[in-house]
Amino acid sequence: MTANPSQNINANVNITKQATGSQALLDGLIHEGVKTIFGYPGGAIMPVYDALYDYGDQLEHILVRHEQGAIHAAQGFARVSGKTGVVFATSGPGATNLVTGLADAMIDSTPVVCITGQVFAHLLGTDAFQETDVINITTPVTKWSYQVTNAEEIPHVLAKAFHIANTGRPGPVVIDITKNAQLQLFDYEGYHKCFHIRSYKPKPDVRTSYIAEAVAIINEAKRPFVIFGQGVILGNAEQEFRAFIEKGNFPAAWTILGMGAIPTDHPLSVGMLGMHGNYGPNLLTNECDVLIAVGMRFDDRVTGRLDKYAKQAKIIHLDIDPAEIDKNVKTTVAVWGDCKETLPLLTQLVQKNENQDWLQKFNECTIKETEKVIFPEQNPDSEILTMAEVLRCINEITQGEAIIVSDVGQHQMVACRYAKLNQTRSNVTSGGLGTMGFALPAAIGAKYGAPDRQVIAIIGDGGFQMTLQELGTIMQANVNVKIIILNNQFLGMVRQWQELFHHNRYSFVNITSPDYVKLASAYRIDAKKVEQRAELKSTLEEILAHDNPFLLEVMVGKENNVFPMVPQGRGVSEIILSKEEL
Amino acid sequence: MKQEYTITVYTENQIGLINKLAIIFTRRKINIESLNTSPSEVEGIHRFTIVINETEDVVRKLSRQIEKLLDVLKVDYNTDDEIIWQEMALYKVSAEVITEKVKVERLLREQGARAVVIRKDYIIFECTGQREEINNLIKILEPYGLLEFVRSARIAIIKKSDGFHNKVKEFEYKVPSETLVENEFLDQNESVFSM
Ligand SMILES: Cc1ncc(C[n+]2csc(CCOP(=O)(O)OP(=O)(O)O)c2C)c(N)n1
Numbered sequence A: 001m002t003a004n005p006s007q008n009i010n011a012n013v014n015i016t017k018q019a020t021g022s023q024a025l026l027d028g029l030i031h032e033g034v035k036t037i038f039g040y041p042g043g044a045i046m047p048v049y050d051a052l053y054d055y056g057d058q059l060e061h062i063l064v065r066h067e068q069g070a071i072h073a074a075q076g077f078a079r080v081s082g083k084t085g086v087v088f089a090t091s092g093p094g095a096t097n098l099v100t101g102l103a104d105a106m107i108d109s110t111p112v113v114c115i116t117g118q119v120f121a122h123l124l125g126t127d128a129f130q131e132t133d134v135i136n137i138t139t140p141v142t143k144w145s146y147q148v149t150n151a152e153e154i155p156h157v158l159a160k161a162f163h164i165a166n167t168g169r170p171g172p173v174v175i176d177i178t179k180n181a182q183l184q185l186f187d188y189e190g191y192h193k194c195f196h197i198r199s200y201k202p203k204p205d206v207r208t209s210y211i212a213e214a215v216a217i218i219n220e221a222k223r224p225f226v227i228f229g230q231g232v233i234l235g236n237a238e239q240e241f242r243a244f245i246e247k248g249n250f251p252a253a254w255t256i257l258g259m260g261a262i263p264t265d266h267p268l269s270v271g272m273l274g275m276h277g278n279y280g281p282n283l284l285t286n287e288c289d290v291l292i293a294v295g296m297r298f299d300d301r302v303t304g305r306l307d308k309y310a311k312q313a314k315i316i317h318l319d320i321d322p323a324e325i326d327k328n329v330k331t332t333v334a335v336w337g338d339c340k341e342t343l344p345l346l347t348q349l350v351q352k353n354e355n356q357d358w359l360q361k362f363n364e365c366t367i368k369e370t371e372k373v374i375f376p377e378q379n380p381d382s383e384i385l386t387m388a389e390v391l392r393c394i395n396e397i398t399q400g401e402a403i404i405v406s407d408v409g410q411h412q413m414v415a416c417r418y419a420k421l422n423q424t425r426s427n428v429t430s431g432g433l434g435t436m437g438f439a440l441p442a443a444i445g446a447k448y449g450a451p452d453r454q455v456i457a458i459i460g461d462g463g464f465q466m467t468l469q470e471l472g473t474i475m476q477a478n479v480n481v482k483i484i485i486l487n488n489q490f491l492g493m494v495r496q497w498q499e500l501f502h503h504n505r506y507s508f509v510n511i512t513s514p515d516y517v518k519l520a521s522a523y524r525i526d527a528k529k530v531e532q533r534a535e536l537k538s539t540l541e542e543i544l545a546h547d548n549p550f551l552l553e554v555m556v557g558k559e560n561n562v563f564p565m566v567p568q569g570r571g572v573s574e575i576i577l578s579k580e581e582l
Numbered sequence B: 001m002k003q004e005y006t007i008t009v010y011t012e013n014q015i016g017l018i019n020k021l022a023i024i025f026t027r028r029k030i031n032i033e034s035l036n037t038s039p040s041e042v043e044g045i046h047r048f049t050i051v052i053n054e055t056e057d058v059v060r061k062l063s064r065q066i067e068k069l070l071d072v073l074k075v076d077y078n079t080d081d082e083i084i085w086q087e088m089a090l091y092k093v094s095a096e097v098i099t100e101k102v103k104v105e106r107l108l109r110e111q112g113a114r115a116v117v118i119r120k121d122y123i124i125f126e127c128t129g130q131r132e133e134i135n136n137l138i139k140i141l142e143p144y145g146l147l148e149f150v151r152s153a154r155i156a157i158i159k160k161s162d163g164f165h166n167k168v169k170e171f172e173y174k175v176p177s178e179t180l181v182e183n184e185f186l187d188q189n190e191s192v193f194s195m
């Protein structure tokens, strides 16, 4: 038998094959290790969905009920897994529905790649049906965005997008692909991951000079205090961070997004910073002599009034993003770099320390806060249920092993104050943007990102009604998440401000709810409502052991407030434990 | 203290970059006094020269935000005494007046202006210099019937001797920039079925 000469030629040189832009896109996603896509189809992205039809065995597509749900789900996925979340949406309204999620991912440094369909290239700028200027709408809320009008660009633009989204300080990327490029056949030479972009430096080089300067200051400190943010988690530097604080015996407090980087009950973990954080970390920020900030950005919710913030302290700031250095708080020494690299260098050189008296001060604060706030909130005298006791019960059942996804408002502050977390990447919440409606879709994504873990979404009655249509997604894909609505019949956080700062003038914060149990049952999701303390713990036990998604509505006190609080415009050490101190 | 700063930005030649740069200023309500963009000496690399009036603290923060943009290669900022800078201006003046008054001719020459177009009805002068010199010439010409005036953005070169050329050349050696793929579809106007 004679060999087929043309076959030989193929085997030797021809790895190029014809593919459409859409096929190249999906092939690229597979090469990037993507398994799950959250999306919603439409006219301008139909060729991609058509190609997806043939990739069912390799790519799982979760059909959401609104594109905002898709991107929040992708964020939830990314936050618990560390992988890049992927979103598909159509042009025009599909793309504009992503904007809130992009802004959220941008400010919370979450890696997401959004693929949006766009009208045919020759129609750009003609006000064609469902044409919007997606790149210009999304530019301020993306780490990078790019419009593809020719299929040949797809492989390298996609590779660039994944590299940018999940290196350095992560963030969202939008790739807008015109319909002609999705349809276009071209010679596809295979997918090559991107590892370098000459105009992009994911992390600054570490210089030993500032390590030495920082160590000199830290080793002189009498009252060192470490504050840490999500940078520790994003940098996968949890172990390095722990080694650092353990060697120096430094008390360490978290920002809302740093929560869980070390177990919340770690002996050196002294609680949460910020407006509704713990008493000690806020108060003692203004008593430490050296403040070591790791992977956090001195948000105003953390610092309170800047001119009353840690004025007495020398400040050491470890950050990967040079734009964060000196942005809000002037540093004494800036340790630029990836904290996974810089922390071990510091750990090596810092002295072992006891800091007993100083740690004791945090302890005293905790005792005071427990007595005045934590214990009474978690074990209330009155018959009315509190949010904090729901969290106590959850902790008793999960023992800190669950992922807690929270929405925005009082219940969020309570969840982040009281939840016990043993593992990193267990706290999913909208920190920088404070996006109500985040939790339900984010919980869906979190379940896909960590299928073996219990995912509990804690949501207010207001926020739940912003994205409740995602119950449809949960129903259709049978996503095993536990939804706990803490119903105080108010837009509670706003009501609290109106009570404290606007003379009890309750202006449009009274919100009514549908019958959530009926609503859930309409979506064929099991549900219960709890109003009595006697039923609370047993019902929680029941739903957390349940094999399927479950919705639990808990009626809690209508006009309870979250304390402690650093009132806006005040310094962190002016933190108050009750309304009377205002 | 607020003063004039010239920010020099080297970028990839990417569509949309001017907007990405501009919104860094507009978001913070900072006025751009002057903005010039042009190809640099290296193919595929653009140079922006931006003038703003701000404190050094603000300028430093802005520069870091600019440097953070993808597609931005390098950012530097300088005060006026650290740079050599020039603007160019064109002045259109009625020919009648000028030819009548020889004095004007002499004044213009003293200011370093030269005529670039001479017509029966008007003459166009060009002057290159700093803000004050150019403003000065407006004052001189106004009484003689200035018909039209336009000023270019500032261009500036940094005094310190090492300069940018080698730095920019270095970028060229690191993986050449991806040139934009030519797109036949953009020019195609026949109707295509679209949903
Ligand atoms: C999309 C959006 N709109 C408005 C706000 C302002 N806001 C912050 S908290 C809050 C109230 C939230 O009410 P609810 O969800 O019931 O939670 P609660 O505070 O009662 O626990 C509002 C309206 C916001 N954060 N996000």
Ligand SMILES: [Mg+2]
Residues within 6 Å of the ligand: A409, A460, A461, A462, A486, A487, A488, A489, A490, A491, A492
């Ligand atoms: Mg509420």
